[in-house]
Amino acid sequence: MAQANAQNVTDNNEIFLVDGSGYIFRAYYALPQNLTNPHGVPVGAVLGFVNMMTKLLADMHAPFIAVIFDAARQNFRYDIYPEYKANRDETPEDLKPQFGLIREATKAFGIPALEMEGFEADDLIATYTRMAREQGKTVTIVSSDKDLMQLLTDGVRIFDPMKAKFMGPEDAFEKFGVTPDKVVDVQSLAGDPSDNVPGVPGIGIKTAAQLINEYGSLDELLARAGDIKQPKRREALIENAEKARISRRLVQLDDHAPVPVAFEDMRARDLHSPTLVAFLAEQGFKSVISRLGLKHDAPSSPDSIPAKAGIQTGPSMDSRLRGNATKGDTPISENVYTLINDIKTLQDWADQARAAGMVAVDTETTNLTPAMADLVGISMAITPGQAAYIPVGHKGQVDLLGGGDTTIPQLPLKDVIAVLKPLLEDESVLKIGHNIKYDLQMFAGIGINVTPVDDTMLLSYVLDGTEHGHGMDELSTLMLGHETIKYNDVAGTGKNQVTFDRVDIAKALDYAAEDADVTLRLHRILKPRLAQEKMVSVYEDIERAIVPVIAEMERTGIKVDTTVLKQMSHEFGMKLATLESAIHKLAGHEFNVASPKQLGVVLFDEMGLQGGSKTKTGDWSTAADVLEDLAAQGIEIVEKVLEWRQLAKLKSTYTDALQNDINPKTGRVHTSFSLAGTNTGRLSSSDPNLQNIPIRTDEGRRIREAFIAEDGHVLLSVDYSQVELRLAAALADVKALKQAFIDKVDIHALTASQVFGVPLDQVTPELRRAAKAVNFGIIYGISGWGLAKQLGCEPGEANEFIRKYLTRFREIQDYMEAKKDEARKNGFIKTVYGRKCVINNINAKNGAWRAFAERQAINAPLQGTAADIMKLAMARMPHALKQAGLSARMLLQVHDELVFEVPEAEIEQTAALVKHVMESVAHIDVPLSAEAGWGKNWATAH
DNA sequence: CGGTTCACG
DNA sequence: GACGTACGTGAACCGT
Numbered sequence: 001m002a003q004a005n006a007q008n009v010t011d012n013n014e015i016f017l018v019d020g021s022g023y024i025f026r027a028y029y030a031l032p033q034n035l036t037n038p039h040g041v042p043v044g045a046v047l048g049f050v051n052m053m054t055k056l057l058a059d060m061h062a063p064f065i066a067v068i069f070d071a072a073r074q075n076f077r078y079d080i081y082p083e084y085k086a087n088r089d090e091t092p093e094d095l096k097p098q099f100g101l102i103r104e105a106t107k108a109f110g111i112p113a114l115e116m117e118g119f120e121a122d123d124l125i126a127t128y129t130r131m132a133r134e135q136g137k138t139v140t141i142v143s144s145d146k147d148l149m150q151l152l153t154d155g156v157r158i159f160d161p162m163k164a165k166f167m168g169p170e171d172a173f174e175k176f177g178v179t180p181d182k183v184v185d186v187q188s189l190a191g192d193p194s195d196n197v198p199g200v201p202g203i204g205i206k207t208a209a210q211l212i213n214e215y216g217s218l219d220e221l222l223a224r225a226g227d228i229k230q231p232k233r234r235e236a237l238i239e240n241a242e243k244a245r246i247s248r249r250l251v252q253l254d255d256h257a258p259v260p261v262a263f264e265d266m267r268a269r270d271l272h273s274p275t276l277v278a279f280l281a282e283q284g285f286k287s288v289i290s291r292l293g294l295k296h297d298a299p300s301s302p303d304s305i306p307a308k309a310g311i312q313t314g315p316s317m318d319s320r321l322r323g324n325a326t327k328g329d330t331p332i333s334e335n336v337y338t339l340i341n342d343i344k345t346l347q348d349w350a351d352q353a354r355a356a357g358m359v360a361v362d363t364e365t366t367n368l369t370p371a372m373a374d375l376v377g378i379s380m381a382i383t384p385g386q387a388a389y390i391p392v393g394h395k396g397q398v399d400l401l402g403g404g405d406t407t408i409p410q411l412p413l414k415d416v417i418a419v420l421k422p423l424l425e426d427e428s429v430l431k432i433g434h435n436i437k438y439d440l441q442m443f444a445g446i447g448i449n450v451t452p453v454d455d456t457m458l459l460s461y462v463l464d465g466t467e468h469g470h471g472m473d474e475l476s477t478l479m480l481g482h483e484t485i486k487y488n489d490v491a492g493t494g495k496n497q498v499t500f501d502r503v504d505i506a507k508a509l510d511y512a513a514e515d516a517d518v519t520l521r522l523h524r525i526l527k528p529r530l531a532q533e534k535m536v537s538v539y540e541d542i543e544r545a546i547v548p549v550i551a552e553m554e555r556t557g558i559k560v561d562t563t564v565l566k567q568m569s570h571e572f573g574m575k576l577a578t579l580e581s582a583i584h585k586l587a588g589h590e591f592n593v594a595s596p597k598q599l600g601v602v603l604f605d606e607m608g609l610q611g612g613s614k615t616k617t618g619d620w621s622t623a624a625d626v627l628e629d630l631a632a633q634g635i636e637i638v639e640k641v642l643e644w645r646q647l648a649k650l651k652s653t654y655t656d657a658l659q660n661d662i663n664p665k666t667g668r669v670h671t672s673f674s675l676a677g678t679n680t681g682r683l684s685s686s687d688p689n690l691q692n693i694p695i696r697t698d699e700g701r702r703i704r705e706a707f708i709a710e711d712g713h714v715l716l717s718v719d720y721s722q723v724e725l726r727l728a729a730a731l732a733d734v735k736a737l738k739q740a741f742i743d744k745v746d747i748h749a750l751t752a753s754q755v756f757g758v759p760l761d762q763v764t765p766e767l768r769r770a771a772k773a774v775n776f777g778i779i780y781g782i783s784g785w786g787l788a789k790q791l792g793c794e795p796g797e798a799n800e801f802i803r804k805y806l807t808r809f810r811e812i813q814d815y816m817e818a819k820k821d822e823a824r825k826n827g828f829i830k831t832v833y834g835r836k837c838v839i840n841n842i843n844a845k846n847g848a849w850r851a852f853a854e855r856q857a858i859n860a861p862l863q864g865t866a867a868d869i870m871k872l873a874m875a876r877m878p879h880a881l882k883q884a885g886l887s888a889r890m891l892l893q894v895h896d897e898l899v900f901e902v903p904e905a906e907i908e909q910t911a912a913l914v915k916h917v918m919e920s921v922a923h924i925d926v927p928l929s930a931e932a933g934w935g936k937n938w939a940t941a942h
Numbered sequence: 943c944g945g946t947t948c949a950c951g
Numbered sequence: 952g953a954c955g956t957a958c959g960t961g962a963a964c965c966g967t
Contacts, residue, residue, distance in 0.1 A: 144952090617946090652962090689949085691960075897951080
């Protein structure tokens with residue numbers, strides 16, 4: 001940052017005033033460690049303080065320094081406003097003993113620890129700052145407290161020790177929208193929830209800054225409040241003028257505290273004092289002692305050890321995962337695997353597998369995408385350590401003359417099929433795979449319909465959710481303690497990588513047989529856990545049941561019309577070129593419009609547009625909501641940039657990219673659905689992602705015209721309406737909402753009527769829109785700030801909507817609390833069908849993390865149950881269609897929508913059937929509703 | 943490879 | 952006395 005250079009220099013007359021009380025709270029909440037000293041006293045914040053002080057002294061060479069603390073509780077602000085700081089939480093128990101220790105630490109550094117009855121630390125800092133300036137000294141305030149920004153002036157800077165960053169007037173402006181001398185006025189209007197400073201209701205920092213900049217000062221504003229145009233704002237100011245004045249007295253720091261002037265006592269001492277060493281040793285801060293190169297003769301004490309974090313809720317991951325299942329098994333490293341290249345051995349293995357009743361299988365191929373892949377080999381494992389590999393498509397090493405090596409000893413594919421097909425299709429033999437959805441497609445490609453199957457990836461997913469990943473390599477390390485041979489080790493990397501058909505047979509044997517072996521061993525550990533942990537139903541009824549269904553959807557793919565895409569790409573390309581040159585012209589020079597960094601510089605630095613905000617990395621944000629505000633003011637370049645962005649997205653992500661995803665063999669696009677990726681149980685789609693094809697804008701929606709049905713067919717789209725809201729009504733048992741769904745009333749209008757207290761027939765479109773946003777907010781785990789942003793209103797107003805909603809629908813409030821409790825207790829929530837959704841950080845000290853986790857705890861049961869229901873419907877669909885004699889093929893799932901390709905003659909019957917299956921599959925205490933539409937393409941099917 | 947932005951439910 | 956904001960995804964692009 002530019003100001004850092006100027007501010008980064010300490011002068012030899014400079015006084016460092018450290019906000020000790022502020023630091024201790026921030027350190028306590030920010031530092032993850034749960035440290036105790038040898039006496040068992042928590043010292044996380046103390047260590048943080050010591051580290052901060054040593055760093056400060058070493059880096060800044062502060063010539064004068066003092067640490068300031070709050071004294072006791074009482075001060076004049078409570079007399080002015082008894083509610084001052086009334087909303088503070090109790091000081092955490094493990095923080096209390098650290099206040100005294102930090103004062104001790106300060107003294108051990110040889111630094112004065114200053115406090116004064118009746119004043120807050122901030123007042124003393126203000127006082128010393130004034131006195132120092134009067135004596136011509138410069139001041140650095142060490143604090144993360146924004147309230148101190150009012151003190152910024154010439155010769156005064158603030159150092160934020162948490163962010164290790166200097167602050168100047170620019171930072172005050174960024175935070176409060178005004179120069180430092182007006183910060184108090186803004187705070188008086190906006191109030192401060194953390195100190196319970198009232199301010200003027202309905203006015204936040206942005207509005208306050210705008211008003212103060214316009215009227216010059218708070219007094220001037222209050223005097224002329226009657227002139228304000230906006231009626232709401234005018235009345236709020238007139239009515240709450242006194243509150244604003246009280247707020248000012250609370251916020252304004254008192255820089256005339258009766259303190260002695262004792263700057264000479266603040267002269268910094270040498271760090272190498274016996275007192276400091278003794279203190280550090282006493283606290284067990286050995287690392288600090290050695291870092292500072294200090295020596296001590298005190299008896300050595302153990303270094304601080306992290307206290308046990310959190311509550312143990314069950315057996316440790318390690319013992320639980322490893323179980324006893326591997327005892328007595330052959331260690332994987334000692335296995336000798338079998339290469340099968342004669343028919344007798346193959347038949348022998350097939351017989352053994354049938355006798356065992358289960359076999360782990362795995363396919364090796366030339367490509368990760370089944371639709372692009374050729375089969376290279378098949379591996380199988382029957383008992384741990386007993387595994388074999390059957391090469392069928394190996395081509396031998398690459399010949400310099402380009403010819404294939406024909407001397408690879410492998411069985412003809414048709415012979416292998418003849419032996420394996422009866423086994424793989426035998427209902428009495430369980431086939432175990434890892435991500436067997438892939439292998440099912442490869443086998444389908446050679447006419448084998450593998451059934452029944454188990455999948456270790458899905459077992460792991462159901463049992464442990466997102467506690468860890470579910471790739472085979474990861475599970476092997478975690479649960480078997482075995483490092484698998486890596487694909488790159490056998491196939492090479494980069495440009496030297498070969499496809500599996502070129503891998504040396506001996507290496508291929510080790511790699512492929514090990515995969516089957518590991519899969520089998522994982523199965524022996526995971527399958528028993530299913531019943532022990534009561535996860536049988538989620539696995540059997542939902543996950544396992546959809547594997548063949550999804551495999552078939554992927555294999556089928558969807559037809560895409562390239563001429564439509566090419567046409568659109570061309571059209572978008574032309575428009576983009578025109579827009580780009582217009583943007584460059586308006587900017588006065590060429591730049592990369594796609595670069596947020598360059599764009600931010602052009603708009604906010606060069607053109608000086610106001611109303612920008614920064615991203616967390618400190619760059620200008622050029623996100624759409626920021627730009628839309630500017631575009632609304634009629635700023636041409638911003639309008640063009642928004643248009644450019646939209647078209648560029650459509651072109652690069654959809655119209656261009658999709659053409660490359662069309663499989664040359666099938667002429668269709670085959671997405672990959674991930675079954676074990678999401679926390680809530682949803683599917684996800686990739687390569688390409690067909691779950692985010694545009695629909696919300698007319699221009700984007702046209703891309704759906706390229707998704708078409710085969711000749712003689714139509715695309716059928718059936719989607720659930722408002723599943724998650726219905727589930728909220730059912731799970732929270734809200735009688736009024738459930739009845740509304742039974743009566744098929746407009747749910748958003750009903751909400752509006754209840755929340756805004758108007759009769760149902762008088763709900764305006766505007767009220768309905770707001771109520772709809774509230775309903776969405778409920779599903780997402782509402783926050784006033786988020787709702788306000790959505791509605792473009794003040795957070796205070798949004799909070800009022802939420803309060804009314806939760807008062808009217810008290811059951812929702814109870815439901816939210818119950819889900820948060822469940823997450824706090826278990827670290828996960830369960831859906832109606834029993835799926836675990838992991839919720840991390842629910843007990844975090846950091847409020848932001850905790851709030852995030854609480855919203856997840858509210859949302860996950862709704863999103864997750866909806867996902868379960870959709871999966872159940874999908875699992876039932878093939879059978880239902882078959883029984884009805886219909887030949888529709890399921891192509892896509894988009895969370896609450898299913899897309900089918902249907903013969904024209906069967907469309908009405910199929911639509912009715914799919915709708916019926918979707919509506920009847922769940923046994924939930926609220927009716928579900930699905931709506932069907934069809935047409936020649938996906939745009940008209942809606 | 944992380945950050946930003948934006949497409950969907 | 953602060954955190955950074957609505958939930959869940961995947962892809963393209965920039966810039967280090």
